[in-house]
Each structure stands twice: as structure tokens, then as C-alpha cells.
Amino acid sequence: MTPSEILEHIDEQLEEQADYASLWTEGSSAMPTGIPDFLQDSQWQDSMKYAGFDETHAAEAAIVAETIRRDPCLLRLAWQAYWRTYCSNSHTLKHWPTLEKYLGDLSGLFYFLVGLGGIPLVRAHHRRLGIPENITHDTCQQIRVESIPYYAGQYDNKFGVDYPQLEWLSHYTHEPYFRLGRLEFWLEPNKVCKARAFRHRRTGRTVALALDQTPFSCDGSIFAEEKQVQWFSHYRETAESFIGNVITPFGIGTRWVVELPKNEWELVLQPDDLCLTTHIPNGGHLTPEACAASVRLALEFFPKHFPDAHPKAMVSQSWLFNNQLHQVFPPDSNVVQFQRQFYAVPLSSGPWNGLWFIFLRRGAPDFQDWPRNTTPQRLILDFLAKGHHWREASMFLLWEDMKHYGTSHYLSQWPYAELGGLTSCSVPDASATGSSTGLNFNSK
Ligand SMILES: CC(C)(COP(=O)(O)OP(=O)(O)OC[C@H]1O[C@@H](n2cnc3c(N)ncnc32)[C@H](O)[C@@H]1OP(=O)(O)O)[C@@H](O)C(=O)NCCC(=O)NCCS
DSSP: OOHHHHHHHTTOOOSOOHHHHTTHHHHHHHOOSSOOGGGSHHHHHHHHHHTTOOGGGHHHHHHHHHHHHHOHHHHHHHHHHHIIIIISSOOOOOSOOOOHHHHGGGTHHHHHHHHHTTHHHHHHHHHHHTOOHHHHHHHTTHHHHHHHHIIIIITTTOOSOOGGGHHHHHHHHHSSEEEETTEEEEEEEOOSOOEEEEEETTTOOEEEEEOTTOEEOTTSOOBSSGGGOOEEOOEEEOSSEEEEEEEETBTEEEEEEEEEETTTEEEEEOTTSEEEEEEOOSSSOOOHHHHHHHHHHHHHHHHHHOTTOOOOEEEEEEGGGOTTHHHHSOTTSHHHHHHTTSEEEEOOBOTBTTTHHHHSOOSSOOTTTSOOOSHHHHHHHHHHHTTOOBOOEEEEEEGGGGGGTTSOHHHHHOSOGGGOOHHHHOOOOGGGTTOSSOOOGGGO
């Protein structure tokens, strides 16, 4: 059965077939005779329960599972999606059939069943690593988290999983990636925080310097569009010191160049260092207490289960580290309080990055059409309506400083006398940017 025959059978056309058809022969050879385990009622029903779903969609899922089992074309397609996602080296499904014509309102359940197929793999992976059952259980809630946005309106309130989300679900089946309370932590090299951090050997204070040739805009952010670039940072190291442009903990790159003597300052974080990449799953309730509990769990969990790994920091990339957040949300909101716990670092961002997580829409906002149902939706749309763009940024919180979570550790100490030269550079004119950072070095 070829990829084209299946498309014809389900009456669907794809503009781009290369990804869908790739590794087809390999997938065919790996296909078991009979019905694959993940489509057996006993298995997906067990996984659905384990992931915390109630019975609301169980009957629809049973209809789709039965339809797939009876239809050789759907069976082959479901296997290929499962095998590509979890068993091949090419986890991303880029342009795949949606099955909207063939399955109508039930189409999202096709990939939902493929998503549930990952749960026994996560459980086996965690058993091999000796992970406690409660953490496996919490980590497996992610398929529900991925289904909720789908349910929340993007596809006319149809229930299911959107096939591009399957790639994310595949990570849990083979990576050291766990949900610990409200937050998720992935033990991996730092790919998101593109700066170097230095710690003062005596006082423990920490400062970030920009990487060499980072293109900053006039407000100290980094935009993907070339026209926004106003200046480039410089970084170099000599036998005696590290020299570069300061990034303030508010996530603002500055033209302020400092020289940090090596006998006083230690390099403690740079790209590719082993870190805990932190993810914030959908679900609200990002309360200070819940996040502090998660950080405490991470401090216990990783040394216990990965004693040879020594992550240098929590790092993350999100709209939640956008240095405009305090202009949009009140200071006591969960999101602003969350951001204040980290050293924010600018990251190259398009004009609308991160809006998807709040609106489940992509691209430039449509002020007539985008939802205004929740407080964040209304606050962000009002802000964008004034002509602002939206950004993503990154952050770090050094492993040694995770025990200070809840004290706004970096912000509460900034600016540091250790850096020297600050008085000559500081322009404490918050009104110039309407910002509460109080330091506008870039206007110098
Ligand atoms: C970031 C997030 C966790 C913040 O949660 P929070 O501020 O603690 O949320 P609360 O539970 O206090 O709810 C506050 C408001 O936000 C709304 N809200 C919560 N999650 C939301 C979401 N995903 N999209 C839109 N609005 C959301 C709530 O409905 C509530 O609105 P209301 O005041 O009109 O009742 C939440 O926005 C979320 O779950 N986002 C999706 C995940 C995400 O963005 N992760 C980062 C990916 S890079």
C-alpha cells in the first residue's frame, strides 16, 4: 500500500508529500502482523485513564479505534504515524493528512490514539531509569495538556491531538524529561540561553555578558528582522579577564562593556553546558508556591536519579521571559512574579512569537477575530493594539541559586558594585522607556 493510495482512499491531497512519504518502506517492514498493541482497546483505554482523562471522549475514541482496525489504509497510516513519531529518527510529522474529510468531527481522535500510544513507552523508559511511579504518572499528563488547546477552540472545539504536537510527545519516551509538580525539566545541553554568565568568586553575584556579534535593537532586545538591528555586542577573553557587553537581569542588552578579572569572576554558564531546560505546560495556576515546590523537587530529583550529571542551571525560552511583561500584567500577577525569579536574557524573536500559547492562533493578531475571553488575552491584545510587537526571550537560574527561588535573587541585588563603573553608566530614568527596570544604558 503506497502513501498515494492512502491519500486517495481518504480523499485528501497534500501540497507537500515528501515528509509524509519518507521512510515508508522502513515503516512497512517494522509493522507487526495483526493489530498493533497501541490500537488494542485494552491498551489505549488504560493509557487514557493513566493520563487523567475522564470518560467524556472514550466512546468517540472507541469508534475511531474500531474504524482504524477495520480499514487497512487507516491502519497502515496510523502505524506509520506511530512508528515515525516514536521508533524512527525522524520524529516530526510535517505535512500529514488531517483526516478531516474522512473522519469529520472525529478526525482529531486519530492522532489522539497515536499520542496515547506513547504512554506505555514513557512508562517503560521511566522503569528502566528507576523513576518513581508518581513522577511517571505526572509526566504522562502531557497528552491531556496537548489535547486541551486543541479542544479549546482552534479547531471548532473538536477534541483530539493536532499531529505536529506528536513530536513533543515523543520526547518523553526517550529523553531525561520529567514533570515535577507544576513545571517540567529536561536534562540536556543549554540550547536556549545564548549568553555567558559569570559569578563573583567572593560575593556570588552573577552577571550575564552577550555573546560576540549579537545584533541588538535600540531597546536592548534582539529581533529576527534586520531593520531592527542598531548595534552589535562584542565579547573577548584574555589571559586575565572576560570582556563584553552587560545584559541586565531584566533581559536588556546594553552598550555597557565591562572587564571582569578572572581572579574575581568565574565563568559559570555558557551555551551547550548541561542544564535543566524548563517548560511551562499549559494549565494556568503558575502560582509562586507551586513553582517554588517544583524547583525544590528538581533540586532533590536530579542528584538522586542522575548522580553523574551536574546541571549548571535552569534555562528556558518563552514569552514568559519577554522584557515587556511588566508593561502588560500587574506586578502581583503570577506571570510577572514568575519572570522575576530568573535572570532574563534576550533572544532573537519574530514580531509575534509566543502568542500561540495564549490565543491558539499563529501570525499577526487579528483584532476583530482573536479571542478576548481571558484576562491575558485582553491585556495582550490591548497592548498590541497600541502598536507593540510581542517577543520571546530566555532565562537562567544557576543551580546554586535555585535554593533562593522566591526571592527574585538576581533582580533584588541589581545593580552590583562589583561590576565597577556603574555610576558613570547609569541613567536611572525609568520614564524614558516607561519601564520599571530603572536603567536605560542604551540611551547613552
Ligand atoms: C502561563 C500560564 C501558566 C500563566 O498562568 P496563570 O497566570 O497562573 O493563570 P491563572 O490560573 O492564574 O489564570 C489567570 C488568567 O489566565 C487565563 N489563562 C490561563 N491559561 C491560559 C492560556 N493558556 N491561554 C489563555 N488564557 C489563560 C485564565 O483563564 C485566567 O483568566 P481570567 O482572569 O479571565 O479568569 C498560562 O497562561 C498557561 O497555561 N499558558 C500556556 C502555557 C504557556 O504559555 N507556556 C509557555 C510556553 S513557551
